[in-house]
Amino acid sequence: MHFTHYTVDTVSSSCGVTGSTLQIYSFKILELKNGLEWPLKLYGEVAARDTVDRNRNILFSQSRRNYQNLSENGSLCLTGPTRAIVALDSDFEVELEIVMEEESQGKELITLSMRYDGKGNSLMFENSLCKAELNLEQLPEAVQATIVGVSVVEGEWPFENGCRVACNVAGALHEVVLKEVRGEKVQEGSNGYLPLVRNVVSVKSQRTLEVVIKSYDECGVVCTVWNFSFPAKQCQISESECSVDSLKGKLKVKVVVAWSLLVKEKRDLLLDYPVVEA
Incomplete structure (x- = not known):
């Protein structure tokens, strides 16, 4: 604004200016590994950074107390971006943890960052515990x-x-x-x-x-x-x-x-x- x-x-x-931006549609956990089961009590952040200021542009943010209960085939409840994401040299950071009822601290699910190269309409994040997908689209002008x-x-x-x-x-x-x-x-x-x-x-x-x-x-x-x-x-x-x-x-x-x-x-x-x- x-x-x-x-x-x-x-x-x-x-x-x-008018310019090429990234429209964010969804972020899903596609697959769980190593014995993890649905549903997941998730909290943490998903954010973007672009060339305008390199600050975090929050897409999802929940505290441990206000976690999201995510079922299979469900998507995170996105709250952003707070301003349009410039497509040039955009980076995405994912830091998600699972609430563990018997422990005072959460269990790390995935912590990764990736750069969008302008190709395709999704970014895949994967480690030993899960596979996740950020669904997006580049909109010119x-x-x-x-x-x-x-x-x-x-x-x-x-x-x-x-x-x-x-x-x-x-x-x-x-x-x-x-x-x-x-x-x-x-x-x-x-x-x-x-x-x-x-x-x-x-x-x-x-x-x-x-x-x-x-x-x-x-x-x-x-x-x-x-x-x-x-x-x-x-x-x-x-x-x-x-x-x-x-x-x-x-x-x-x-x-x-x-x-x-x-x-x-x-x-x-x-x-x-x-x-x-x-």
Whole structure:
């Protein structure tokens, strides 16, 4: 969101750019070895580093106390990236441990780092205990979209039995899941806001971002669907409202998306004012 509040003619082309980014879809433990069995109580971090600042861009982070219970064929509940990942010379670091009930410290599952070479749509991490896969895609000429708000602006709270919020980017391989809860109530945030797990996605320039929100009934069946479409922008804010009729009456949901060009270099992160091109 570094350039969100600028206008197109106030951002220098040497600072804000469209560029090749990495869209992160999932991280799965594909195989367990040496007698390990499902489910796993996992905690630790999965992170990316790119050429902008080399700092960790967190994709998954859980403490030992707040571990994730991962079943077979399940994916880690990703919370990032917090900004778009520049594809050039991107490194990924995995540090995951297993909660051991009888021990005060966890058991290391996997600690590895790998560089993405621009080939393929996955990175494989493997050691003597497991095999894991990071599923991703390189998107050329992309901008950053941050879903800053999903709120119910009219009608009763519709997520008593869970919900799914996902983004579909035109031309991309898969959808990006921002939140998915089944069989339990999603707590309402202040002013009717729906708290998301992930917020940032990359969108190809001149393409469209689609946000699809679904609510479930008591049987886990989709009962209400809201669809939103946002043409990609280089900066500023997009808002859209969608109303549907349901058994609870009229339900209107609002989605707010913040757009931004990519930061080209670390020094550009220090900018706090528009740079007008000569």
